[in-house]
Amino acid sequence: MTSSIPGQPLPQGVKTASSVQSPLTLVMTIKSAADSQALNALLQKIQSAPLDKNPIWAALTKLNTVHFARFVFLENNTKLAVITSYDGTFEDYINEFIDEIGDVFNALLAHMTGAPSLPVQKNRQAFLDYVRANDLRAIEPFFSAYPTATVLDIKAALGS
């Protein structure tokens, strides 16, 4: 945090007091091969839509806390990873995150082993607990070329 409050613990995993950014490496375990195929079809459909019709794109645009985000299948399509770089702490904006992108996670989590109770909108603490338990974060330090800049800072500087 640029302006960490004395006595306040730094967000988990952030080693330097100068970074406002955090890594999310959420690795979710898929229930079965059939679920994997269904997930693949779902993500292909979402991601191939025009950007203004892509719910993930729209949600992350509105949130203004996520620098980069991508979905990757791992380990022979038995796991799905969501890898992002985001501002602040996940917990502080958990409610906003769920409000913007909760339905996408409802659709994804239906195919996951150990998923929290759904919908995530009504089970917010369970969703937060699930993310914490399945977020591999990073082997520190988490590199950033501009560790003190937020998404909003960068967009403002670019005039967008």
Next chain:
Amino acid sequence: MPDLALDDVQGFIVRTYAMPALRVFALRVEHAAAAGQLLGALVGGDPSVPQLATAAPWGAKPEVCVNVGFTHTGLAALGVASEDLASFAEEFVQGPVARAPRVGDVGDSAPERWVGSFASGAVHALAFLFAQTEEALETATARLRAACAAGAAFSELSMYDARALPGNVAHFGYRDGFSQPVIDGGPPPLVPDVLPKAPPGEFLLGHPSQYESFVYPVPQPQPLGLNGSFVAFRILEQDCAGFERFLTAASAQTGLDRELIAAKLVGRWRSGVPLALSPHAPDPDLPLEQYNAFDYAPTPEVPGAYDDRRGDRCPIGSHIRRMNPRHSAVAGNSGLKRRLVRRGLPYGPPYDPEHPDDGIARGLLGLFIGVSLKDQFEFLMSDWANKGTFAPGLRGTRDPVLGDNSAPDATFLLPIEGGRTVEVTGLSRFVTCRGAAYCFLPSVTAIRYLSARATARAISVGV
């Protein structure tokens, strides 16, 4: 419009009383049975005890309104079962001493420097007396004290007085009290608000909240939690002389007009006219009902709003834009999801610039109400007042009025026309916390429940 049981809800959660006197009593439960009887009388129509003010419509405005809140230790003292105590939100269970670092209550604001018994956990309850006249205040005070003394129900640990100042200004000289969320299903506001109405569950437990398909967990059992709310009560001392000296120095430092700097820090001129509507000089003809009719970006409600994304008119880091960003771009798109009901009044006499260092304490008895202390009050203090990352270009600066600007390099960023930003230094901590309590604000039903618990507990332990 949601059908709220307004006669079950404590009045000050949803209604602006607009009364000029406030007296706050910090109380401790001494004998649970007697305390239980007093709570029963408070909501039972007993004419000898001031009656709790609810949000039910009032015909004639009363002379006095009484409201009560209980700390976590207070609920325990009244006999709430331990498993039910544990069902309250974590930040309320922990209390403001444990949460102080998150809120920014450090250094001069740290709990070890607080007055009264606020740092010790000895405060069990707060009683809030709002009054139209001094006479009504004293009459109600005498009756409340007599009721507390009956059966030694409550002891009075301390008492705090606040009074409206001439012109309805706060101590730094700004006219205050315009911006207040309007709760859907509650009474109409005193000053119209152009922002969308707040769902009732943003301020009352058990109703749909500001978050999609989400109701904040209701503390158990249901009769105790439903229709309740929470308040952060804070004694906020204001350094008027320091603030005025800073304005003089900042004017010399920047060459900008002193009152323009004063307006830029807060987002309003001292007359209360918002910079968003009146950027160059305070418009003396702006009607009062327009003082809250603005936004920082065009919206359906304010289509003609100036797109102030850079803060040219109202700095992004100014006090009112931090505390209520409206439709500004903020992290999480959360500008309308963190609102607070603000009650309270100033304490201490008006600041006299002829006697800047008169040694008299001045400040605000502040009541910050919401369904979640963590997501509303604490979030505002930690993310919006004491960090500079939630909005663009703040570069780690803090709220110039409310933030902890005790660091020597504390800076306020003041955008000026032509695309330049002036960095104003020389800030200090102008507002210091002198005491705080987190209180649950139970419904009328819940006060009856607490009354019964306290009586039963006293019998079970043979008091």
